[in-house]
Amino acid sequence: MAAANGAGRILAGGTDLLVQMRAGVVAPGAIVDVKRIAEMTTIVEELGGFRIGAAVSAAVIGEHERLAQAWPGVVEAVNLIGSKQVQGRASAGGNLCNASPAADSGPALVAAGAMLTIQGPKGRRDLPVEKLHAGPGRTTLEPGELIVSIVLPPRPARSGDAYLRLIPRTEMDIAVVGCGVSLAFEGDVCTSARVGLGAVAPTVLLVGDAASALIGSRLEPDAIARAAAACRAACRPIDDKRGTIAYRTKIAGVLLARATAIAAQRARSH
């Protein structure tokens, strides 16, 4: 990568890179395939959580039973990337590095509180996933840096997560809005919450106000309404071919309520 002088690109699944090359959007000077690097292509359980190699394919993530049990929302988000065929190649790391604000993995990983392990010429560092994106198509990675793995924290009892996206069709589409919610409870009281929102701003958002509205509540309708309002307030979307400002803003609230209900249901049965 260093030798490519900034013109190099990392190849994981290639489901974005090859498409962009064919469309003439990018013309990399060098392509570095990372699919043979062991720590980038394996899932390990460590410290009660999971370390997912950045190039692990969505299909492999979807088949990891304990991961799916602990983090169903993250797994369902990763399994919405592309189509069944694409999922044999596409990776969560690639999905994050493509830096689309509409990427499905983003809101779920933000809600999960995922940390990224990043390797670069100056060594290794950790970065909260919500700090990765700088804008559409842009990351905060330094030249020569790449994501090695994605770390998901341990799950306490009575915790659960969920990811929902709105697409006009039922599959093969890009999120108009994506919403990830991760909750933990003591008794009926929500003790921790994180909310990630995608496709409503230049980057995936961590919506602290929505989490605050849920924490300490029993998810009463009023708390959900305040959290939904916080999501709507956090939106800074654009009008484009995939949705209007008004629609995206409205849907952010709708998905918050629906994803929260699913996450809570999972937490109760966890």
Next chain:
Amino acid sequence: MSARQFKVVGTRPNRPDGADKVTGRARFGADWNMPGQLTGRVLRSPHAHAVIESIDVSRAAALPGVKAVVTAADFGEQENRIVPAGEMQVNLRDVTRNVMAREKALYHGHAVAAVAATSDAIARDALKLIDVRYRVLPHVIDVDDAMKPDAPILHDHIRTEGVEPRPTVASNVAKRIDFAKGDVGKGFAAAEVTIERRFRTAPVHQGYIEPHACLASAAEDGQVQLWTTTQGHFQVRGFCSRLLGIETSQIRVMAAEIGGGFGGKTVVYLEPLAIRLSQKAGKPVKMVMTREEVFRASGPTSGSVMRVKLGATRDGRIVAADATFAFQAGAFPGSPVGPASMCSFACYDLDNIKVEGFDVVSNRPKVAAYRAPGAPISAWAVESTIDELAQELGIDPIDLRLRNAAREGTKTHYGPVFNRIGLVECLEAAKASAHYRSPLKPGAARGVAAGFWFNVGADSSAAAHVGEDGTVTVISGNPDIGGSRAALAMMAAEELGIPYDKVRPIIADTASIGFNFVTGGSRVTFANGLAIINSVREVIGECKRRAAKLWEVEPDAVVWENGEVKPASTNVGTFEPLSLAKLAASAGKTGGPINGHSQINAQGAGPGFGVHVVDVEVDKETGIVTILRYTSVQDVGTAIHPSYVEGQMQGGAAQGIGWALNEEYIYDRNGKLDNAGFLDYRMPVASDLPMIETIMVEVPNPTHPYGVRGVGEVPIVPPMAAIGSAIARATGVRMRDLPMSPPRLSAALDAASPRLAAE
């Protein structure tokens, strides 16, 4: 006609092209290659509307590997002359400008120049070296904007036709048409209920999976061979002959297998360019569009702005119908507003009808035919209004249609009187269907709409050749886009009285069979079927003559039965029946090969009607519509191969569902198409659809020996109004603009219920 007992017709054998298609042997447009071929690429306008001040191709031509460059200067001017193209009419003066812009670029994606080079990469590089100087003009995209007096004018020579006195200033309204029956003024005066509504539709693309592709080889002696994906290789030959000044006998066009057309492959885009490039380069030239080019530069169907007014008595008799349809034609005149106006009220036997239509140009790709061109658009407006009338009157929507349905003897507002048609039978079948009688789940609602398409006949040539073992080849000249090969072979087998697998159908090139009109208008099984039946009857006649010769009896003393010649009666004598195999084996001794030919202009195409029933559920928070159940009912005349008829009924419904819910062209402020790909031009995916149920109603067409009616186009006519009506009944909100996409439906629901939206 009498009810005939069929042996082959009505069965469901494998299609003759099936094995090749599932094993990958079938060769589609982009699968043809020749040694030494070049790759052709097109430079397209980045502007919606611009004067082309100059084009300098010298740097591109000098690039190593570039073998030819063409611009409009390589194509002669064409006369202002209308010729038929599929179900549409086109003007040659416009066709040459559409395949290669001359004075102006008229839409984002309009071809401006083309190159042929030794590799695709070199061809793409060469395009960047072509220096075009544009003077960008104000543009206009939507039909109502284009009709405004101060709209940017696309063509200075257009004076609106059909307006008296003929206007003296240029307009984007190319034509005004009207149709009338009875006296709508009197009709509305007698009405107890009158409703008037306005509607819009977005342009939608045919969405064929295979992009346009061709391979042209122009030889030094002037002969041209062309392989192309098309619905009509004779039309391709005709267009190329006229646009390039080559006699038809010097152009041989081979139709590739076709990956969908739906009307969009009845015109030419790449073919004239590939031939001219091949002539200049002295090498074969292959051209394949990208998906983006298909969207930017090939024909969608029109978007529209419409008004419908209906008057009725309280008991449900429609006493007057009045409509205005304004259709986008794209960059050149020729929208399907004519057929739309004719189809609009064709389902109904009404005394008083008035229809006015406008053909309007704007800075979009020129529209091409799309499955029942125009009819689904006017049906969206008319059938939605009929449903509102049914709600207003408190009458079941099928009953209201039965009360007013067209029947045998109904005189249409555009002229013809229907002979035997099957609309009433379709409405009755829909009403009696398990679907219509099933209870709705809570929150769901049901919509109904009817649809009509003329169906056509037209020029057809066919032949039947008996091989030396007595098996038969039937030869036709229409690309098979809907299972027509199977249907033609089945009719030949039926007529001959031999098994289906003893007949092999082929589609011949333009030099190997006589002229055929395009595959379009749902005509092939009907019209080519007639020609095939006639060819086979010639074979039968010849067989009888041969047997009579062998038996030394009069030809009318023998009969053809179950694939054999027999004496007509015992009076003739006692002879062993002669099978086709025996006759073929002795053909050399009895007069030579046994073949039949037919060339006809097929008349008497049977009009087609359909009724669709759909159940939907609406997510009122998101505006997402789920199609829960869908039934397509249609008068199919006689279903030759029922599976392929059902396939047409399902495919039309699927395309209509996409048209209803998501498909649209999205332009930015500069008139550039912003969604030129399948990701953001949202056709339905498999998981969006339930199994489309079908009910085939068979009211035989009395003018075809087997009762065939065209079936391919009717099923795209009713879906949008059926779905819109179901949504209206589910939500209380009537959508009048297509598509009824989640953001639009959500906004409409919120507007109707401000309290909910505020929460």
